Amino acid sequence: xxxxxxxxxxxxxxxxxxxxxxxxxxxxxxxxxxxxxxxxxxxxxxxxxxxxxxxxxxxxxxxxxxxxxxxxxxxxxxxxxxxxxxxxxxxxxxxxxxxxxxxxxxxxxxxx
Amino acid sequence: xxxxxxxxxxxxxxxxxxxxxxxxxxxxxxxxxxxxxxxxxxxxxxxxxxxxxxxxxxxxxxxxxxxxxxxxxxxxxxxxxxxxxxxxxxxxxxxxxxxxxxxxxxxxxxxxx
Numbered sequence: 608x609x610x611x612x613x614x615x616x617x618x619x620x621x622x623x624x625x626x627x628x629x630x631x632x633x634x635x636x637x638x639x640x641x642x643x644x645x646x647x648x649x650x651x652x653x654x655x656x657x658x659x660x661x662x663x664x665x666x667x668x669x670x671x672x673x674x675x676x677x678x679x680x681x682x683x684x685x686x687x688x689x690x691x692x693x694x695x696x697x698x699x700x701x702x703x704x705x706x707x708x709x710x711x712x713x714x715x716x717x718x719x
Numbered sequence: 720x721x722x723x724x725x726x727x728x729x730x731x732x733x734x735x736x737x738x739x740x741x742x743x744x745x746x747x748x749x750x751x752x753x754x755x756x757x758x759x760x761x762x763x764x765x766x767x768x769x770x771x772x773x774x775x776x777x778x779x780x781x782x783x784x785x786x787x788x789x790x791x792x793x794x795x796x797x798x799x800x801x802x803x804x805x806x807x808x809x810x811x812x813x814x815x816x817x818x819x820x821x822x823x824x825x826x827x828x829x830x831x832x
Contacts (some may be wrong), residue, residue, distance in 0.1 A: 611762075638817075638818030639818075640818060640819070640820070642822075647727070647824060648824060649723075649808065649822045649823055649824035649825060650763070650808065650810075650822040651822075652819060652820065652821070655817065655818060655819055657817055657818065663817070665819065666821075697762050697763070699762075699763075701818050703818075704812070704815075704817050704818040704819075705750065705751050705768070705770075705812060705818075706768070706818075707753055707755075707765030707766075707768055708753075708763075708765060708818070708820065709765065710762030710763050710764070711762055712761060712762055713760075713761070713762050
């Protein structure tokens with residue numbers, strides 16, 4: 608199993624550009640989440656999903672969209688990138704709502 | 720608002736000693752508390768989970784306690800090794816089964832040989 612994969616690993620954007628961060632898992636997990644990690648702030652939840660077709664907002668959803676058309680994929684879209692979105696983004700999945708989460712390797716995003 | 724606090728200062732200990740990390744929370748009633756390890760440049764790795772009705776959980780050299788009265792969890796690594804050096808994150812999940820976690824900012828542990 609590849610586990611949780613994320614692409615790209617690194618990305619530089621200009622203010623106002625849009626892009627999609629890809630996340631996929633091959634463990635047949637129902638629960639998937641997107642976090643951002645900033646120095647001194649810990650991991651903050653952006654959006655999460657409890658199954659295909661079901662998504663909800665986390666702590667910091669503004670400026671981001673998600674969709675979950677399949678169990679495997681959970682892409683995160685930045686609509687109009689801003690410097691405040693410079694961060695490391697992690698995708699995670701879990702088999703159950705209470706179980707430990709498996710994290711991807713992260714995407715380091717810089718917005719100029 | 721809900722708040723989770725972990726020691727922001729790095730914890731430095733000597734190899735072979737027991738490391739104890741603290742996670743305190745306020746304005747929250749978690750159903751589960753989880754601990755993760757994160758190495759530089761990598762995603763967090765799940766270590767242990769403890770439920771609200773459990774006082775203690777062990778896994779090899781790791782031990783977690785959960786005191787819902789004090790609103791505190793302690794994470795112990797016994798016989799610590801330099802390979803245990805990493806940042807350790809605690810995370811709380813509420814009563815709803817959504818997989819929605821709130822993370823602390825993490826404590827960095829440095830084990831010196």
